[in-house]
Amino acid sequence: MTEKSNFSQWYHEILENAEVIDQRYPVQGMLVYRRWGLSIIRAMQNELEGMLEASGHEPILMPVLIPEDVLGKETKHIAGFEEEVFWVTHAGKNELERKLSLRPTSETSIYEMFSLWIRAHTDLPLKVHQSCAVYRYETKHTRPLMRGREFLWNEGHSAHVDAVDTEKNIADIKEIYTRLISGLLCLPFNLSIRPEWDRFPGAVYTCAFDTIMPDGKTLQIATVHNLGQTFSKVFGIKFEDEKGRHEHVFQASYGPSFGRLLAAAISIHGDDNGLVLPPRIAPVQAVIVPIIFKESEGIVMAFAERVADKLRGMGIRVYTDAGDGRPGAKFYRWEMKGVPLRIEIGPRDVEKNAVMAVRRDTGEKQSLSFDKIDDVRGIFTEIENNIRKSAKEKFDAMAGSAKGLEELKSKAGYGIISVGWCGGKSCAEKIEEFADILSVEEKQGVCPVCGKKGNSVKMGKSY
Amino acid sequence: MTEKSNFSQWYHEILENAEVIDQRYPVQGMLVYRRWGLSIIRAMQNELEGMLEASGHEPILMPVLIPEDVLGKETKHIAGFEEEVFWVTHAGKNELERKLSLRPTSETSIYEMFSLWIRAHTDLPLKVHQSCAVYRYETKHTRPLMRGREFLWNEGHSAHVDAVDTEKNIADIKEIYTRLISGLLCLPFNLSIRPEWDRFPGAVYTCAFDTIMPDGKTLQIATVHNLGQTFSKVFGIKFEDEKGRHEHVFQASYGPSFGRLLAAAISIHGDDNGLVLPPRIAPVQAVIVPIIFKESEGIVMAFAERVADKLRGMGIRVYTDAGDGRPGAKFYRWEMKGVPLRIEIGPRDVEKNAVMAVRRDTGEKQSLSFDKIDDVRGIFTEIENNIRKSAKEKFDAMAGSAKGLEELKSKAGYGIISVGWCGGKSCAEKIEEFADILSVEEKQGVCPVCGKKGNSVKMGKSY
Incomplete structure (x- = not known):
């Protein structure tokens, strides 16, 4: 395998070798998710949905098609997406009376329903979410999982009585995304307000x-939008408050993106041997x-079965690789696939009533007695802490x-570079020739273009 | 609520009242799945995926878009679907160089990948599945969950070395679908070979x-197709056998349909009070x-909490309805929603260290002591057996x-009617004026049109 220092090639190779996705589907920017990649995405999806x-x-779950008139109701919104929308214009041999878009995001279709579902303040807050695919005709160079024309995400939508309650929900969401990104995926990030x-x-x-590749x-890897009353005014999402007044809801x-989270977890934690x-x-x-020798095959397999059962009973996802092939080839394969813990069982381990546990992240080996198999839980926590720390150091x-x-x-x-900015538009344009401005910060700085004092910005070259 | 004897109206009302789906989405034949309906679908999906x-x-997981040339490779296949395909022709303001279809089913896109994935007999059998939405521009009258233009299903696809192994897999699939339909959903069905x-x-x-509404x-509600080598020959899906020969795979x-299974479970088990x-x-x-009285609120709520914890610990999905509102209104609501067991807890129950358990299917009440809460598992099995039996009797x-x-x-x-058929085409057409021929049976019969002896057919008026 290519070394990770050659990141771009390493990334493409590992996606294929570990059977994460297949890039050979005959529509550009659209991927086939294979077992390994899809299972990882489903695991993060389940965790996120549970928290939400x-x-x-x-x-x-909303329909994938949004009629042109619904997608176009909010003018700034449609202006932002119109270059990127896939249009269904025909069905069978007939031209449709009105064009239907493949959702680029679902604000408009969901808010069409919000206007039916919300009547009174007792219906609020209303918070919904869906895990689905969205469609954007990217004209930039596509990259598997990072920039595609069909991508998997979860989108949440909320309606509130006022701006204060909206902000409360936004704070909850930031906390939930932090638990997803840092807690579950062990990834470092920078959270900021976009210019x-x-x-x-x-x-x-x-x-x-944002994270750094x-x-x-x-x-x-994730965004949170305060929508104010922009959409509620256009879609007529009103509620009757306690005094009988009709007000527009506030929204977020x-x-x-599950694809980008997966891309980041693969890229940031992976090493020369593959996924971690x-x-x-x-x-x-x-x-x-x-580790099978003819004379001890029976007792080794029986013991392996007992270990597997015990781990399974603890709720751990175990696989016993009893197939043909030498142990070395199996080690190589499961390392490449990023399995956190390898458990080797040979005749001597059985004699000692123990297993040899090998960590994927450090390669560290330790003998674990059968009665101490429960320690595997603790080892997983150590792995999480270790890869989270090491990713943070690189970040x-x-x-x-x-x-x-x-x-x-x-x-x-x-990486993410901090530089001054006077606040002027032409200086921002000049600065953005080098990289993208991710956020405008409170911190003071001197504009590198005009030399005036002002704030500072954080910059990065975005994928 | 409308009585179930007025089935069509009852069905539409219960879908709305129980928040199964919302039919008001502004694209005909496309539904919004709401929490209750979506959760039921996810539960059946998880069970099915586990078995598969x-x-x-x-x-x-495959892309939703299939290019025209891929969808059209197998001529009979495209001929069967061409009237029903939604076409994406534009992206942004540009016309696409080639049209992309919204998948009506995924044989063609998956077999395009099979031809890349399959090389040798050691790659076989290859069996994959995906849960997704498919798109068909139905020109018949659409009906929520039964006939729509976007519907949720799971599709499985397999490739085998020969016809015998294909048949073995088809037998497995029939067994799995039987466990899904009869075991999990308690629904009766007729399994037959389509004419x-x-x-x-x-x-x-x-x-x-087929089931009967x-x-x-x-x-x-489900289909299984033996595809022989039709697709493997067109898509060039070949493998090298043990003797080094290159052969086309056999497929199934x-x-x-999750929507139809849900429609059937709602319609067949439901009663005048709503879902069961x-x-x-x-x-x-x-x-x-x-059941709250001011003076005993504290002890009742504390006991309810203990009961909920115990049930949750058993892996049971519990909800405590501690909201405002009279108990009667709550009973009515949860009955309508079809919750299998209602657990009433009043001050007298607390004194007896017991709860009152009320079955949704029979209305039967029984006092369960706290130490016997485990019996709930057994009650669930009884409910399953009872509704399965009663549905079978109606069937x-x-x-x-x-x-x-x-x-x-x-x-x-x-219902399903058995009638003779001589085997002639014109007699079949005459017979089908009354209902659809579901299958041709071994059983002998006399053709009602021409009076000749022949086989018999099973007939039903299909939704």
């Missing part, structure tokens, strides 16, 4: 979670490799700052 | 599972309704036979 539902979100010109079409403001480029929408999966999303958490090492244009030029595009 | 994966199927003219486009033969119409494809859900698919399996009562044309005319359209 515990916080009062109802699961829904005005990079807001979601129709939003009052947009927050974004091994090549120094930033990847936006938010979503992480966070235990809670690994399709197989522990792989048992029996922090890619944070920098630049003073003048020369320094900006040399540093921009690798 | 235990039988060696890998989960995959030649009603085969899946491209299939060697098609088996279908309360109005006597039949509903096809199969799928149940089979326990294993109920989003809430037991609802606790505390059997709608099986009949007809001798002459007059009798056929009077009986056709209500």
Whole structure:
């Protein structure tokens, strides 16, 4: 396998070798999700949905098609998406009376329903979510899982009596996404408010979670939009308050991209030997490799079965690789697939009533007695902590700052760089020649273009 | 609520009142799945996927778009679907170079990948499945969950070294679908081989599972197709056998419709008071309704909490309805929603360290002591057995036979009717004026049209 220092090639190879996805589907920017990749996505989806539902979100599923007149109701929104929309114009041999879009996002279709579902303040807050695919005709170069024309995400949508309750929900969502990104996936991120010109079409403001890929480029993995009353006014989403007055609701929408989260987890935790999966999303958490010699095959297999049963009873996803092939080849394969823990069982281990446990992240080996198999849970926590820490160190090492244009030029595009900005539009344009402005910060700084004092911005070269 | 004897109105009302789906989405034949309906579908999906994966199927997820040239490779297949396909022709403001279809089914896109994945006999059998939505521009009258333009299903696809192994898999699938339909959903069905003219486009033969709705119409809920080598020859899916020869694989494809299964479970088990859900698919399996008087509120709520915790610990989905409102109104609501078991807890129950358990299917009440809460599992099994039995009785009562044309005319359209058929095409057309021929049977009979001896057919008026 290619070394990870050659990131782009390593990434393409590991997606194929580990059977994460297949890029050979004959529509550009659309992927076939294979067992390994799909199982990881389903694991993060389940965790996220559980958290959202515990916080009062109802699961829904909307049609994939949104009529042109519904998608176009909010003018800024449609202006932001119109270049990217796939249009269904025909059915059978007939031309449709009105064009139907493949949803690029579901604000408009969901708010069409909100206007039917919301009547009184007792219906609020209304919080819904759906896990689905959305469709955007990307004209930029597509990259598997990072930028595609069909991508998997979860989108949440809320309606509230006022701005204060909306902000409360936004705070909850940031907390939930933090648990998803940092807690479950062990990934570091920068959370910031996007500059005005990079807001979601129709939003009052947009927050974004960015992480940094091994090549120094930033990847936006989730966004949260405060929509104010933009959509409720256009879609007529009103409620009767306690005094009998009819008011428009306040709204938020938010979503992480499962594809990008997967791309980030693969890229940031992976190493020269392949994937290193966070235990809670690994399709197989522990792989048992029996070391078989003819004379001891029976007792080794019987013991392996007992170990597998015990782990399974603890709720751990175990696979016993009893197939043909030498142990070395099996080790190589499951390392490449990123299984967090390998459990080797040979005749000597059986004699000792123990197994040899090998960590994927560190390669560390330890003998675990059968009665102490429960320790596997603790090992998983150690793995999580270790890969989270090591990812954070790499992330922090890619944070920098630049003073003048020369320094900006040399540093921009690798990690997240802080630089001054006067607040002027033409200076922003000049600065963005080097990388994208992710956010405008409170921190003061000196504009590298005009030399005036002002705020500072965080920059990164986005995927 | 409308009585169930007025089935059509009852059905539409219960879908709305129980928040199963919303039919008001502004694209005809496309539904919004709401929490209650979506949760039921997810429960059946999880059970089915578990069984398929235990039988060696890998989960995959294909793009929703299939290019025209791929969809059109197999001529009979495209001929069968071309009237029903939605076409994406534009993206942004540009016309696409080639049209992309919204998948009406995924044989063609999956077999395009099979031709890349399959090389040698060691790659076989290859069995994959995906749960997804498919799109068909129905020109018949659409009916929610029964006939729509977007519907949710699971589709399985397999490739084998020979016809014998294909048949073995088809037998496994029939067994799995039987466990899904009869075991999980407690629904009766008729399994038969569709007549030649009603085969899946491209299939060697098609088996279908039909059930009977309360109005006597039949509903096809799942199909299994033996595809022979039709697709493998067109898509070039070949393998090298043990002797180094290159052969085309044998294939099968199969799928149940989640929407139709849900429609059948709602319609067949439901009663005048609303849904009656089979326990294993109920989003809430037991609802606790505390009977609150001011002076005993504290002890009742504390006891309800203990009961809920104990049930939850058993893996049961419990909801405690502690909201405002009188108990009667709560009973009515949860009955309508079809929750299998209501658990009433009042101050006297607390004194007795017991709860009052009320079955949704029979209305039967029984006092359960706290230490015997485990019995709830047994009650669920009793409910399953009871609703399965009662549905089967209704199904059997709608099986009949007809001798002459007059009798056929009077009986056709209500249940599944057996009638003779000479085997001639024009007689089949005449017979099908009254109802659809579901299958040709071994059983002998006399053709009601021409009076010649021949086989018999089973007939039903399909939804």
